[in-house]
């Protein structure tokens with residue numbers, strides 16, 4: 001049985017969907033005003049693995065991941081670039097979808113946009129007002145009265161006093177308590193007209209937190225079986241979602257709360273000010289296809305799968321450190337699996353979960369999505385396939401890889417793709433496929449002419465560029481190492 005670490009209860013709990021056999025999962029998605037970064041990659045891949053494993057376990061899954069398409073940052077980006085809000089958000093949604101495709105992330109069942117649910121948000125705000133949990137301040141904003149909700153702090157495990165320490169009320173905010181947060185922002189004169197909605201509180205727009213309370217309830221109903229998100233959302237975003245939904249409707253917002261861990265770059269938190277901020281596209285895209293004005297780009301399949309593998313081989317709750325050494329290590333580990341599939345071509349296999357390796361894989365995944373344990377099983381299978389030459393074992397390796405969204409590229413194509421994380425060094429300095437084929441032909445010609453020294457010299461030249469040759473009955477094959 002699948003057990004999941006529940007942030008709310010601080011321990012592993014069995015997954016018991018409200019509707020047996022059907023898991024309703026909501027994950028907080030992107031605010032679409034910029035390209036997705038590596039922290040987003042970790043969140044996208046982690047919850048993709050969760051939904052894949054739920055489906056592989058036989059559950060029906062309804063996976064909803066929202067899009068925040070109204071926000072201060074979006075308004076700022078639109079004003080700065082002279083575009084309409086919808087142009088900005090459509091562009092970054094397209095770019096996000098390109099990133100998901102690159103990383104092998106399957107589309108959620110629904111991607112609601114906040115701007116399509118403003119009515120639902122106003123409905124919740126109305127109920128909160130009736131329940132004495134919301135008030136309109138002098139500046140027109142409607143705020144949540146945190147001190148009136150007894151459960152506030154239960155997710156982050158902090159008391160109101162802990163949370164309040166260090167907080168100060170901005171003089172003009174109209175808040176009664178420093179922790180009170182905005183449900184409805186009153187419109188400012190200089191904001192674009194498409195950022196304003198009519199409401200009983202005057203012209204304005206929703207705060208960020210209320211969006212998720214509205215979309216999760218309207219698409220999935222309460223309580224959610226799983227609510228997930230990135231590590232920085234626990235407080236205040238998810239604490240506020242609980243206060244809103246439970247304050248308005250009673251009961252519980254979600255039975256299980258899942259948070260993936262942070263992704264650090266060279267042991268530091270990723271930030272634009274530290275200069276270690278990396279987008280997904282600049283990590284896995286082909287340089288010449290990257291343009292800030294284009295949402296789509298060409299993907300280096302080998303590096304993209306390496307990034308996914310790098311994320312998947314770590315447990316989703318761990319702190320993950322993105323460093324050149326760790327990436328090189330991930331690349332050579334993934335290469336080993338592909339080399340096995342290349343050496344021992346896989347037979348199509350239907351997974352028998354009673355088979356010992358498959359069972360070990362399942363036990364690992366059922367233990368709070370322990371992908372590190374599951375990946376260890378893949379390496380055991382690779383060793384066995386290399387030893388025995390069994391196409392069935394190789395087939396099981398590929399089939400279990402598919403459950404994690406890995407190992408689905410043709411091994412020959414994968415091994416011929418360039419990677420900046422292999423011994424050959426920078427992609428830019430290595431040979432392209434045409435040049436390699438040309439040299440292989442020249443070498444074959446030299447051999448035919450019995451100019452063996454020259455043939456060997458070409459082989460050595462390729463070897464130094466990170467290309468290994470293998471002479472087979474049908475001709476010479478090559479791969480990058």
Ligand SMILES: [Zn+2]
Nearest residue numbers: 028029212237
């Ligand atoms: Zn949210």
